[in-house]
Amino acid sequence: MSMASTTRDESSDNDSTCSSITLADSTRSWLSTFSFRRSSSSNSSSLPLCAAAPDTTKSASWEAMRRLRLDTGGIGLDNFRLLRRLGSGDIGNVYLCQIQNSMVGRPQSLYYAMKVVDREALAVRKKLQRAEMEKQILAMMDHPFLPTLYAAFDASHYSCFVMDFCPGGDLFSARQRQPGKRFTISSTKFYAAETLVALEYLHMKGIVYRDLKPENVLIREDGHIMLSDFDLCLKCDVVPKLLRSKTSSESSVKTRRSSAPSCVAAPMHSCFSASSKRKKVVTTAIIRENMDVYEDQSQHKGHDYCTSGLGEHDTEIVAEPINARSKSFVGTHEYLAPEVISGNGHGSAVDWWTFGVFLYEMLYGRTPFKGENNEKTLMNILKQPLAFPRVSSVSSSSKEFEEMVKVQDLISKLLVKNPKKRIGCCMGSVEIKRHEFFKGVNWALIRSVRPPEVPAELNKIRSRVSLQKLSKKDKDQPYQITHHFDYF
Numbered sequence: 001m002s003m004a005s006t007t008r009d010e011s012s013d014n015d016s017t018c019s020s021i022t023l024a025d026s027t028r029s030w031l032s033t034f035s036f037r038r039s040s041s042s043n044s045s046s047l048p049l050c051a052a053a054p055d056t057t058k059s060a061s062w063e064a065m066r067r068l069r070l071d072t073g074g075i076g077l078d079n080f081r082l083l084r085r086l087g088s089g090d091i092g093n094v095y096l097c098q099i100q101n102s103m104v105g106r107p108q109s110l111y112y113a114m115k116v117v118d119r120e121a122l123a124v125r126k127k128l129q130r131a132e133m134e135k136q137i138l139a140m141m142d143h144p145f146l147p148t149l150y151a152a153f154d155a156s157h158y159s160c161f162v163m164d165f166c167p168g169g170d171l172f173s174a175r176q177r178q179p180g181k182r183f184t185i186s187s188t189k190f191y192a193a194e195t196l197v198a199l200e201y202l203h204m205k206g207i208v209y210r211d212l213k214p215e216n217v218l219i220r221e222d223g224h225i226m227l228s229d230f231d232l233c234l235k236c237d238v239v240p241k242l243l244r245s246k247t248s249s250e251s252s253v254k255t256r257r258s259s260a261p262s263c264v265a266a267p268m269h270s271c272f273s274a275s276s277k278r279k280k281v282v283t284t285a286i287i288r289e290n291m292d293v294y295e296d297q298s299q300h301k302g303h304d305y306c307t308s309g310l311g312e313h314d315t316e317i318v319a320e321p322i323n324a325r326s327k328s329f330v331g332t333h334e335y336l337a338p339e340v341i342s343g344n345g346h347g348s349a350v351d352w353w354t355f356g357v358f359l360y361e362m363l364y365g366r367t368p369f370k371g372e373n374n375e376k377t378l379m380n381i382l383k384q385p386l387a388f389p390r391v392s393s394v395s396s397s398s399k400e401f402e403e404m405v406k407v408q409d410l411i412s413k414l415l416v417k418n419p420k421k422r423i424g425c426c427m428g429s430v431e432i433k434r435h436e437f438f439k440g441v442n443w444a445l446i447r448s449v450r451p452p453e454v455p456a457e458l459n460k461i462r463s464r465v466s467l468q469k470l471s472k473k474d475k476d477q478p479y480q481i482t483h484h485f486d487y488f
């Protein structure tokens with residue numbers, strides 16, 4: 001297996017001790033919300049909930065787009081004013097944009113993110129299928145922690161996707177800003193819980209994400225998360241199952257075959273992202289995405305893991321796409337699951353591995369198996385036992401210590417090298433949500449919890465991100481996509 005040497009664009013400390021794990025004022029509401037909520041359910045108005053209804057901006061964004069569509073008969077690039085480039089990745093550039101001023105009566109305070117993909121260039125680099133996959137996945141989504149695709153259109157050889165704009169940046173950058181470059185346990189719990197809910201939704205839709213890392217978790221204006229970047233997803237059909245405890249039913253997990261596995265394969269080549277972020281690797285020598293889906297069924301059937309957490313009369317809806325199977329070498333080195341590296345086929349359990357690495361990084365400021373280079377990292381992932389840095393500042397009698405023990409237990413269960421013994425491998429998120437670390441999390445109302453950090457008011461963001469820093473000429477003249485593309 002060929003491996004490229006890549007560097008990690010991070011200045012974080014890699015020492016083995018943590019200087020401080022404290023609850024910041026801004027995050028204390030996260031833990032207290034749940035305990036308070038449980039004892040004060042009759043007085044919900046005093047809960048530290050979000051000031052604005054989370055859906056307000058989204059419905060305004062939809063409404064503006066609907067009106068634009070009505071007025072113009074179809075949405076195109078001309079209808080948008082590109083303000084600045086937000087970032088660029090392996091398959092495209094993302095721009096901050098607004099609906100054009102000339103569109104009478106348009107609400108000007110609404111911002112969108114537009115991903116622009118050069119299909120011709122991608123075809124040459126044999127990455128077109130990744131863009132197609134992203135478009136497909138975006139079009140399927142309808143969830144608060146996932147992007148809404150407001151519009152998708154082509155302009156010459158460019159494909160444009162208009163999505164929610166996340167002014168809070170990504171969790172990788174947010175972590176760099178924290179004391180010790182690590183999140184507190186309470187912030188970690190918040191971001192992990194929301195990410196888990198997003199992964200749960202994807203799995204229910206038969207999508208294995210495969211690229212979880214802090215860089216791909218963006219922060220919305222209201223401080224809640226939005227998972228991004230879906231070009232490495234593996235998609236298969238999934239049939240939700242009703243799981244019953246063994247005492248209430250003879251059967252445990254009824255693993256029904258998907259009637260027609262929809263095979264959407266990754267590209268047939270090797271490539272490494274050219275961005276300065278931690279780079280993703282895509283090496284697909286032999287693709288059998290979803291093809292060897294049934295060979296492991298016997299090992300999942302009746303596995304004790306699947307029902308052990310259920311009470312006598314419990315039932316759970318489980319929609320884990322355990323049928324998904326791929327042999328592609330995809331992901332980001334430090335986050336690759338052992339079964340991806342070994343190349344013997346992987347499935348939805350890779351997302352629970354990456355979730356473990358993600359928790360670890362948020363908490364300790366580094367990933368658990370990072371070596372001097374990518375080869376060593378991969379070797380460590382396969383061979384090295386999991387170890388946790390010492391957290392000297394947390395006293396063994398403190399609440400944080402208790403939380404730390406719980407989260408370490410969860411991480412240990414996620415970072416099990418054998419995917420069949422990994423927590424979540426069979427029942428998916430249901431099993432993970434039940435873990436002691438997440439005890440007290442009100443999953444149904446998670447969107448109403450005050451996030452650890454809420455990005456500044458949109459007006460402040462506007463001044464920070466665009467107009468004030470521009471010259472008068474630039475202010476008068478909106479950003480031209482021609483700066484980057486020769487067609488426009």
Ligand SMILES: Nc1ncnc2c1ncn2[C@@H]1O[C@H](COP(=O)(O)OP(=O)(O)OP(=O)(O)O)[C@@H](O)[C@H]1O
Nearest residue numbers: 086087088089090091092094113164165166229273
């Ligand atoms: N909705 C958004 N709001 C704000 N910034 C965004 C948004 N989507 C993407 N970005 C920024 O643009 C950058 C590139 O986006 P993205 O990762 O989707 O591109 P990509 O080509 O798929 O990258 P990759 O190389 O990871 O595949 C991101 O790192 C992020 O900083």
